[in-house]
Amino acid sequence: MAKEKLEMVKEIVRIKQVITKGEVARERISSPDDAVEIATKYIGDEDREVFLVLVLNTKNQVNAIHRCHVGSINASIVHTREVFKVAILNNGASIIVAHNHPSYNPEPSREDIEVSKRLREAGVLLGIELLDSLIVTDNSRKYISLKEKGYL
Known part of the structure; x- marks a missing residue:
């Protein structure tokens, strides 16, 4: 009887990571500078927070x-579940998060620090x-690492 029930169980959802070779270099992150270079390329010149x-x-190679x-222009709502959803779906062992400040002043706000602590937890x-x-x-030499500053 139990065997018959097991045979009837079907997979409803299947999630599998597929990496297309040659499309994107899987860069290795070995310092904040490496991550900043990538983040600046994608969001450094945005006119609103991303x-x-x-x-x-x-x-420490980039999976996604x-x-x-x-x-x-001065805020971004960050939901913990959305941040980690992408990490889980892409088999992440770790993450680095980044956001831009359109004011070009990288000093962290109280909210920046609190969100980062919540994500760490x-x-x-x-x-x-x-x-x-x-x-x-917009300048890869002008950034703040909350870990280097002792907030994480």
Whole structure:
């Protein structure tokens, strides 16, 4: 009887990561500068705040880059579930998050720090480490690493 029930169970949803070889170089992140270079390329010159998630594998290679949220000129609503959804779906071992400041002043706000701490705590529960939270501008040399500043 139990065997008959097992045979009747069908897979409803199947999620599988498929990486197309040769489309995108899987860059290895070894320092905040490496991540800043990628983030600046994608969101540095945006005219509103954009929240980016870099999903990394166990070798710190980029598995995925995801524009998670687009906000206003001085704010972006960040939902923890949306940040980690992309990490889970892309087999992330860790993440680095980044957002831009359209004012070109990378100093973190209280909200920037609180969101980063909340993401770090959620990552601990999920087993997906938040390696850093970056604030970038249009100049890859003008950024803030919240980890380097001691906030994470």
